Each structure stands twice: as C-alpha cells, then as structure tokens.
Amino acid sequence: MSKTPEGSAAAAAEAKVETVQTPEDKEIAAYAKKFQENFELNLVIPADDEEWSNTVDFRREGYATLDFLTSDASNEARFRAIVHCGKDYTPEEQAEIMQRFAKMVVLQEEPKPGTGAGLRLKYGEGKKAFNDWTDTEEVITAENVLAHSASPRGRMRNTEDLLALTVSQTRLELEKITTDKPVAELTATQLAAREDFDYRVERITDDSPRRPEQLKRAVRDIEQRMQQTIIDNAPESVLPMSAPEKIAKDLEKKQPFSERMTKAFRDNPELAKQAALATLNMIGSVTGLKGYIEVPRYLRQRFAVHGFLGMGGLKGAIEDAIAAKQNLDGDKSIKSLRRDLSARNRLEDKLSMVREAGPAGAKTAYREELQKIIDEFGVRGDHNKKVVEGRIKLLLDCNTTTKITGIQATKEALNSFLVASGAYGLRGISMGALDIVGRYRDLKQERRNSLEKDVSLFRDVIAASVVKNFRELALGGGQESRAERNLTRAQAAMRIARWVGIAATVEGVGFGDFKPLAGADKIVENIGRGGYNAGIGAYRLLEGFQGKMSWSEIGDRGLTTAGHMVTGLGEAAIHGAKESLSRIAHNLTPREHWERMGQKLGFSPEQTDKLLHGAGVAPATEVAHGNVVEHKGAATTTAHETPTKAATEVHAKSTNHPDAIEARRAAIQARLHRALPETQKVSTPEAPHTATETPKPTKTELPEASAEPTAPAPEAPKIETPAPSVAAEKPHTTITAEYVGTRNHDRASKLIEDIKAAVNGEKYHIGVTDVAGHRAEGDFALPGRTSLEVGDGHATFFVDTDRVFSGEMSVQDDGSIAIDVGDGRGKQKLASFLERFTAVINKYRSQQLSDDFSIFSTEPRMQAIDFMRQNLLTKQEVK
Amino acid sequence: MTQTNNNQDFEDVKRDLQLQGRKIALLLYESPMPAEIKEAWITLMPTMTLDQIDRFGTILENYFVMQQTAEIDAAYRALAEEIAAAAQNLELENEEKLLEQIEIVKKLESL
Numbered sequence: 001m002s003k004t005p006e007g008s009a010a011a012a013a014e015a016k017v018e019t020v021q022t023p024e025d026k027e028i029a030a031y032a033k034k035f036q037e038n039f040e041l042n043l044v045i046p047a048d049d050e051e052w053s054n055t056v057d058f059r060r061e062g063y064a065t066l067d068f069l070t071s072d073a074s075n076e077a078r079f080r081a082i083v084h085c086g087k088d089y090t091p092e093e094q095a096e097i098m099q100r101f102a103k104m105v106v107l108q109e110e111p112k113p114g115t116g117a118g119l120r121l122k123y124g125e126g127k128k129a130f131n132d133w134t135d136t137e138e139v140i141t142a143e144n145v146l147a148h149s150a151s152p153r154g155r156m157r158n159t160e161d162l163l164a165l166t167v168s169q170t171r172l173e174l175e176k177i178t179t180d181k182p183v184a185e186l187t188a189t190q191l192a193a194r195e196d197f198d199y200r201v202e203r204i205t206d207d208s209p210r211r212p213e214q215l216k217r218a219v220r221d222i223e224q225r226m227q228q229t230i231i232d233n234a235p236e237s238v239l240p241m242s243a244p245e246k247i248a249k250d251l252e253k254k255q256p257f258s259e260r261m262t263k264a265f266r267d268n269p270e271l272a273k274q275a276a277l278a279t280l281n282m283i284g285s286v287t288g289l290k291g292y293i294e295v296p297r298y299l300r301q302r303f304a305v306h307g308f309l310g311m312g313g314l315k316g317a318i319e320d321a322i323a324a325k326q327n328l329d330g331d332k333s334i335k336s337l338r339r340d341l342s343a344r345n346r347l348e349d350k351l352s353m354v355r356e357a358g359p360a361g362a363k364t365a366y367r368e369e370l371q372k373i374i375d376e377f378g379v380r381g382d383h384n385k386k387v388v389e390g391r392i393k394l395l396l397d398c399n400t401t402t403k404i405t406g407i408q409a410t411k412e413a414l415n416s417f418l419v420a421s422g423a424y425g426l427r428g429i430s431m432g433a434l435d436i437v438g439r440y441r442d443l444k445q446e447r448r449n450s451l452e453k454d455v456s457l458f459r460d461v462i463a464a465s466v467v468k469n470f471r472e473l474a475l476g477g478g479q480e481s482r483a484e485r486n487l488t489r490a491q492a493a494m495r496i497a498r499w500v501g502i503a504a505t506v507e508g509v510g511f512g513d514f515k516p517l518a519g520a521d522k523i524v525e526n527i528g529r530g531g532y533n534a535g536i537g538a539y540r541l542l543e544g545f546q547g548k549m550s551w552s553e554i555g556d557r558g559l560t561t562a563g564h565m566v567t568g569l570g571e572a573a574i575h576g577a578k579e580s581l582s583r584i585a586h587n588l589t590p591r592e593h594w595e596r597m598g599q600k601l602g603f604s605p606e607q608t609d610k611l612l613h614g615a616g617v618a619p620a621t622e623v624a625h626g627n628v629v630e631h632k633g634a635a636t637t638t639a640h641e642t643p644t645k646a647a648t649e650v651h652a653k654s655t656n657h658p659d660a661i662e663a664r665r666a667a668i669q670a671r672l673h674r675a676l677p678e679t680q681k682v683s684t685p686e687a688p689h690t691a692t693e694t695p696k697p698t699k700t701e702l703p704e705a706s707a708e709p710t711a712p713a714p715e716a717p718k719i720e721t722p723a724p725s726v727a728a729e730k731p732h733t734t735i736t737a738e739y740v741g742t743r744n745h746d747r748a749s750k751l752i753e754d755i756k757a758a759v760n761g762e763k764y765h766i767g768v769t770d771v772a773g774h775r776a777e778g779d780f781a782l783p784g785r786t787s788l789e790v791g792d793g794h795a796t797f798f799v800d801t802d803r804v805f806s807g808e809m810s811v812q813d814d815g816s817i818a819i820d821v822g823d824g825r826g827k828q829k830l831a832s833f834l835e836r837f838t839a840v841i842n843k844y845r846s847q848q849l850s851d852d853f854s855i856f857s858t859e860p861r862m863q864a865i866d867f868m869r870q871n872l873l874t875k876q877e878v879k
Numbered sequence: 880m881t882q883t884n885n886n887q888d889f890e891d892v893k894r895d896l897q898l899q900g901r902k903i904a905l906l907l908y909e910s911p912m913p914a915e916i917k918e919a920w921i922t923l924m925p926t927m928t929l930d931q932i933d934r935f936g937t938i939l940e941n942y943f944v945m946q947q948t949a950e951i952d953a954a955y956r957a958l959a960e961e962i963a964a965a966a967q968n969l970e971l972e973n974e975e976k977l978l979e980q981i982e983i984v985k986k987l988e989s990l
Contacts, residue, residue: 465900
C-alpha cells in the first residue's frame with residue numbers, strides 16, 4: 001500500500017498557487033484562477049485499505065474525480081481530487097477541466113532515475129466515463145500536489161474526515177431550511193428528508209467496518225434528495241413520491257387502519273424488512289447457534305477449559321444441572337423485560353401531545369411512532385436472542401461439565417471395582433493394552449531383543465484372561481454342556497466373521513483381516529434367518545462401536561486413556577446437542593413463525609414468501625406444503641410433526657407446554673382479530689393437513705398459511721389472508737437457465753454439486769448441459785446474507801457482509817456482464833460463484849430481456865433484488 | 880541382576896495385560912449384546928491382533944460409561960426443551976407487545 005504524507009497535509013493545504021512567468025504558465029495560472037473561482041476542490045488521501053475501485057462511488061452528477069499516483073525514490077502517495085464542476089459542464093468540458101488541473105499539479109522537473117508517475121483521469125458518468133492511465137515522465141510528488149491544490153475551499157483530508165465534513169455541511173444546509181420553521185409548516189418532503197438523513201447517520205456506527213461506504217451512500221442519497229426536492233424547489237406534484245409521503249396520503253384517505261397498516265408496510269419495504277429481520281435475527285440465531293458443525297468445536301473448547309475437574313460425582317453433577325435450571329428460570333434480564341411496560345405509558349403521553357400538534361403533527365407523530373415501534377420490536381428481539389443464546393451456551397456448558405463428571409465417576413467406579421477385585425495396580429487399568437506393550441517394547445529395545453513373538457504372546461495373555469474371567473462372570477458352574485457351548489460359540493463366530501469380513505473388505509473399517517474365517521460361509525448359511533439377523537445385529541453393533549471411535553482425534557499414544565474419554569464424551573455430548581438443538585430448531589421453525597407474522601401484517605402467503613426471500617429465508621409455502629425439514633445430524637422431521645407423547649407427558653403441567661404456547665398464540669390472533677374491522681374478519685380456513693397428505697400447490701391455489709393449533713381456543717377465529725394482488729398471483733417459481741460449456745457430464749454434475757455446496761438460502765434452479773447434450777440440474781441458492789448493490793452500469797456483491805468476498809459486476813458495451821473481483825484474499829471462491837451466476841443471468845437475459853441492467857435503480861439492495869425476483873425469477877417457471 | 884529385572888518387568892507387564900483382559904471381560908459381560916455374540920467375541924479374541932483387542936476394549940468401555948451416564952443426557956434434553964419453550968414464549972411476548980403498541984398507535988389516526 002502507498003504511504004500517505006499526512007504530516008504535511010495541513011500546512012500544504014493552505015499553500016497558494018505559485019507565480020509563473022512563461023506564457024504556458026500564465027495560461028495555467030489564468031485557468032487556475034478560474035478554477036478557484038468556479039470549482040470546489042477536495043483532495044483526498046484514500047485510506048490504506050481502500051481500493052482504487054472505490055473511486056467509482058464518488059462519481060455522481062456534476063462531479064469529476066482525478067486520481068494521482070505520485071512517486072519518487074523517497075515518497076509515494078496516492079491522491080484523489082474530487083472536483084465539483086456543477087451540472088453546467090458537459091462531460092467533455094469536465095474532461096478539459098480535469099486535464100488542465102492535472103497540468104497544474106505536474107511540475108516540469110526531470111524525473112529521477114528509476115521513477116515515474118502515473119496519471120489517471122476519471123470524469124463523466126457511467127458508460128460515458130473516461131477512465132484511462134497516462135504514463136508520464138514527469139515526477140509528481142506529494143508536495144507538488146499540495147502546493148497546487150489552490151482552491152480556496154481545498155482540503156487535504158483522509159476520506160473519512162472529508163465525509164464527516166460533508167455530512168455536517170449537509171446537515172447544516174438541511175437545518176437552514178427546516179429548523180427555522182415550525183414543524184407544522186414543513187412540507188412532508190422536507191421533513192422526511194431531514195428524518196431520513198438523521199436516521200441514516202445514526203445507523204452508521206463508529207465501529208462499522210464499512211462506515212466510509214455507508215457515509216458515502218448516505219451523503220449521496222441525501223444530496224440527491226436535496227437536489228431534487230429542496231434546492232431546486234421543484235413542485236411536489238412532479239416529484240417521485242417517497243414512501244413516507246405515500247403513508248401520509250394513505251392516512252388521509254381514511255381507510256380502515258388495518259388496510260393502511262398493511263399498505264404502509266407493503267409500500268415501505270424498509271419498514272417491513274426491519275420488522276421481519278428483527279424477529280428473524282432471534283430465530284436465526286437460536287436455530288443456527290454456532291451451527292451444528294460448530295457444536296463439537298464449542299464442546300471441545302469447553303472441555304479444554306474444564307478438563308476433568310468436575311467434582312461431586314454423578315449425583316452432584318445432576319444437582320448442579322438442576323441448580324442451573326433454577327438459575328435459568330430466575331433470569332433477571334427476563335424479569336426486567338417483562339417489567340418493561342413503560343412503552344405503553346409513553347405512547348399514551350405521545351397521544352395527548354399529538355392532539356395538540358394538529359393534523360401535520362399527527363402525520364409526523366404517526367410515522368415516528370411507527371418507526372419507534374418497529375425499532376423497539378427489533379431491540380427486544382435482539383435482547384431475547386441474547387437471552388436464549390446465553391441459556392443455550394450455559395446449558396451446553398453445564399451438560400459438558402456434568403457429562404465429564406459423570407463419566408469420570410463411572411470410570412473411577414469401574415476401576416475401583418477392578419482394583420478391589422484383585423491385587424492389581426491402578427497403572428495397569430489406566431493404560432491401554434498397546435501402552436502396556438509399548439512400555440515393554442521400550443524395555444526390550446534397551447536389551448536388543450525381538451518383539452514380534454512377545455506381542456503375539458501378550459495378545460494371548462489378554463485373550464486368555466478374557467476367556468477365564470468371562471467364564472467366571474457368565475457361565476459359573478456351566479448350565480450348558482460343553483458341546484452346546486462350543487456349537488453356539490462357533491455359530492456366533494461365523495456370523496461375526498462374515499459381517500466383519502464384509503465390512504473390512506467393502507467399507508474398510510479396518511477391524512482386521514477375518515478372511516480365513518469368512519470361508520465358512522456355507523456354515524453360516526445353514527444358520528437360518530434368525531442367525532442371519534443376529535449376524536446383522538452383530539455387524540451393526542460393531543459398526544456402531546466403530547462410529548464412536550475417532551482414532552485420529554486421539555493422537556499421541558501417551559494420551560490414549562484421556563483420548564478415549566474425550567472421544568467417547570464428545571460423541572455422546574455432540575449427539576445430545578444435535579438432538580436438543582434439532583428440537584429447538586423444530587419448535588422455533590422460522591418459516592412457520594413467519595407465516596403467522598405475515599398473517600398478522602396482512603400479507604398473503606405469496607407476499608410473505610417474497611418477504612422471506614428478501615430476508616434470506618426459505619419461503620413459508622414450503623412449510624405449508626409439508627416439505628421435509630432436515631437437520632444435519634438429527635432425525636428428519638416435518639414442520640408439522642407433533643410432539644411425542646412422552647414429551648407431552650413430561651411437560652404436561654408446564655406453562656411451556658406446546659399446547660399452552662399454541663393457546664397463547666391463538667389468543668394473540670384473537671386480539672388481532674378484534675382489533676380489525678368487520679370487513680377483515682372471514683371464515684375459518686381449511687382443516688390442517690399433514691406433510692404426507694398435502695397436495696402440491698398449483699398456480700391458482702393459495703398455500704395454507706400455517707398449521708392449525710392442536711388445541712385452538714374457541715374464541716380465536718382464524719384470519720384469512722387478503723385476496724392476492726396481481727403480482728401475488730404469479731406462481732412462485734425459481735429461475736431456470738442453461739449453462740452450456742462444460743465438457744462432459746461428470747463436470748456438469750460436479751458443477752451443480754459445487755454450487756449447491758457453496759451456497760444456501762434462497763433457491764434458484766440451474767441446469768447445466770454439456771456439449772454432448774447430457775444434462776444435469778439442481779437447485780442452488782444465493783448465500784443467505786448476500787447483498788447486491790447496483791449502480792449505473794455496475795453492481796457489487798457483498799457476501800456475508802465481508803468485503804473480502806466482494807466483486808463488481810458491470811454491463812459491457814456489448815450487453816454482456818463482466819465480473820471483476822480483483823485480487824485478494826479468498827476471492828476465488830466468490831469469483832467461481834459469480835462466474836456461474838453471471839452465465840445464468842447472461843443466458844437468461846439473452847432469452848428474456850432486451851434492456852440492460854441500467855434499469856436497476858440507484859437505490860441499492862432491496863430494489864435491485866426485488867427487480868430480479870419479480871422480473872427475472874417469475875417470468876419462467878421451473879420445468 | 881539384569882535377568883532378574885527383565886523377569887520382573889515382564890511379570891509386571893503380564894499382570895497388567897491380564898488386568899486388561901479382566902476389564903474387557905467385565906465390560907463384555909455388562910454389554911447388552913446377545914449372549915451368543917459375547918461368546919463369539921471371546922472365541923475370536925485369540926485371532927485378533929493386539930490393536931484390535933485394544934480398540935475393542937476401548938469401545939466397550941466407552942459404551943459402558945455412556946450407558947451409565949444416560950441419565951445426564953436425559954436431564955440435559957429436558958433442560959433444552961425447557962429453553963426452547965421459554966424462547967418461544969419470549970418470542971410471543973415480543974409479538975404481544977408489538978400488537979399492544981400498534982393498537983395504541985391506531986388511536987392516532989382517529990385524530
């Protein structure tokens with residue numbers, strides 16, 4: 001990265017234009033004067049971690065940028081000049097301005113050996129932009145640039161300071177317009193502009209890694225708004241109506257509240273999205289807590305911390321678990337949350353204040369309250385998320401410690417029994433057989449004796465001891481004749497030999513070579529069906545035991561005993577964690593929850609689907625259709641699966657019983673029902689359906705919004721979703737596109753698998769056809785937190801909010817889409833994905849669309865994604 | 880003297896190995912396998928390598944302690960279900976509060 005000469009910045013910024021004498025210099029000086037008088041110049045030193053490509057974010061109407069790369073043997077710096085030329089200049093004139101400016105800052109000096117300078121010019125907008133590097137032999141130093149940055153308003157700042165300054169200036173200009181007037185006299189546009197600006201700035205936290213980009217966006221948006229609605233004093237009638245205005249208009253129409261509420265959410269996706277994400281965050285966090293994959297890691301971490309220090313034995317561990325449960329029930333944060341009823345009082349106060357504010361104030365207050373309610377809902381959701389996360393972490397912690405303690409107690413009891421039953425030393429118990437042999441091998445090596453025979457001997461020692469002791473334990477005096485025992489033993493041995501032999505050969509379980517015994521298959525076949533099943537059972541038992549061992553995790557033989565305990569514990573605890581978390585995920589099925597939420601907000605199932613798509617959640621209709629929800633490492637369940645009888649009995653008296661929760665849910669629905677006008681109350685929907693009985697939806701069928709409660713309250717009539725809009729009548733489809741170019745079917749299939757493995761969340765459908773006509777297809781999806789920022793002629797992906805995985809997608813002159821993810825850490829993965837995605841889009845565009853991506857508005861993210869969804873993803877059905 | 884030490888070491892090792900055999904025998908006896916399968920394992924034992932025997936003993940021990948500590952898992956699962964239900968109630972409380980506030984704001988529109 002380049003160095004930044006910050007030390008000389010302040011003094012140099014005040015420097016004046018040097019006096020020049022030559023005719024050419026006079027011309028330059030004259031132009032410099034004109035430049036000073038007419039243009040605002042800011043010089044920016046990009047942050048070290050800022051890429052040159054970010055320059056594009058500065059391009060907006062009336063502005064031109066000039067990037068410098070100065071270099072000499074001792075100093076190298078980058079500068080970015082942002083010149084506000086105004087709208088009176090054409091792009092060609094802007095080019096001339098910038099070229100002249102460039103000439104001003106280039107000194108006519110001899111370049112030093114081995115150095116050079118690059119001059120980069122950028123001006124204009126979008127496709128008209130001129131963007132080129134011009135090599136020059138002239139040396140441009142930081143001092144030179146600063147000395148010639150003579151604009152009276154010129155500043156030498158880093159990007160963030162400049163943006164902060166711009167934010168302040170913009171705010172001041174807004175306040176000039178708005179603060180001197182009573183709120184009631186402000187136009188809705190002015191008020192909305194000020195509120196929107198404040199809201200955007202407040203949301204940009206200091207610790208946000210993308211703060212510069214967010215600030216830029218906020219400044220750009222608010223300046224656009226000012227330009228359109230305030231500075232130009234354009235009549236409101238010709239301006240595009242903003243979402244808050246729509247809400248205000250809706251209020252004036254005196255529609256029923258529920259309709260207005262629904263429309264407000266529908267017309268203002270941001271509000272709906274906030275409401276959606278607030279709850280989603282909690283659920284997503286619970287169901288995805290650490291992820292199933294991370295649970296073992298978590299357990300290992302906790303295990304490493306706690307080690308084998310658990311005390312109190314099995315009984316004490318259970319008591320600790322109960323104590324932990326009581327602590328959970330007495331969580332102070334929950335009590336404080338429940339006590340937080342002040343919001344209602346605050347709203348009542350607000351109501352009385354609104355009465356005095358008049359109609360204009362009422363509109364403002366309505367919007368404010370609506371926003372606050374959504375915000376508070378999100379804050380509470382976040383708090384709940386933390387509470388639940390804390391509980392689960394505590395539970396995992398507690399269980400780990402308890403399990404370790406229990407295992408330790410059990411092993412100690414076992415060893416104590418063995419020690420007490422014979423004159424044995426504890427050392428022999430704590431070691432494995434191989435460790436004992438290893439110890440003996442060391443002794444032997446010291447004496448340079450052979451080992452193999454001894455190892456075989458040791459095996460015989462163990463086997464003989466097993467036989468002797470097992471006889472004592474199991475057979476006692478012997479109830480069977482010797483011949484009977486031998487026959488039973490031989491039959492069982494054959495079964496095991498057969499299945500273990502198969503396992504060793506086919507599946508490579510590595511449990512030894514039993515092939516010599518496998519030759520007795522004919523004997524095994526004579527055992528009959530019962531013997532056959534017993535053999536299967538033996539194999540499965542062995543297989544199950546094998547599954548509990550992860551030999552590679554045990555590592556050093558010196559840790560064999562501890563490693564065995566760790567391995568055994570890990571498997572059991574992981575199994576328990578998976579099972580329990582699976583149940584949590586099942587109980588908190590986000591899609592089911594979303595159906596209810598969508599109902600409450602008056603969304604149709606299709607609209608709820610779209611909302612969930614926007615939030616990166618699989619559509620609710622999948623649950624309504626009874627699709628199977630599968631959790632990794634856990635039993636497959638359906639979304640409507642009822643709790644088991646045992647579980648019902650365990651919690652029959654608990655307020656947390658599913659029936660109690662359903663009753664409470666029904667009561668909420670009833671309250672909502674009472675709050676709605678009569679026109680919104682409709683008949684009870686159809687009877688609940690099961691996963692296996694649910695028919696597949698057709699284009700004209702509306703999916704069932706949610707499953708019926710198992711014990712619905714009689715006073716809780718159901719609320720049918722509103723009639724679908726024209727847009728909602730479009731069938732929910734996923735994109736189908738061809739990706740031709742793979743060379744063989746195997747690669748095509750692998751491509752599908754790669755895409756499926758790389759992404760998750762929103763589903764798309766992709767087909768890959770190889771040159772021979774073989775086809776592979778499958779669903780794939782964008783990552784859940786992928787965002788798409790679209791500007792004029794370019795689009796940028798951000799994956800997982802991490803700029804490491806970002807790339808720029810731009811529309812070329814020939815209409816194709818180019819992806820540039822640059823160089824950097826981990827971008828190959830995104831590049832691979834984007835290449836495939838671009839191929840899909842290109843192919844689809846060639847078939848379906850004639851216009852280019854400039855149709856994407858400058859408003860990023862949701863609008864662009866919505867556009868894709870509505871115009872790309874719903875025009876073609878899944879084959 | 881060296882020969883004496885050698886013999887003593889060997890006897891110690893042999894004794895420990897016999898203890899391992901006794902341990903495996905006990906664990907095998909306590910395992911839920913059918914009796915004839917237990918017999919079969921004993922029969923196969925002389926043909927198994929030392930590594931196999933060692934792993935088999937470890938498997939039996941892990942299985943044994945998991946069985947003995949199953950009560951802990953049951954208690955854990957019950958707690959997890961409690962947490963899940965409590966989380967669901969928290970979620971409903973939040974929604975109830977949202978509804979309450981929306982109902983209040985509804986009054987604003989009548990002004």
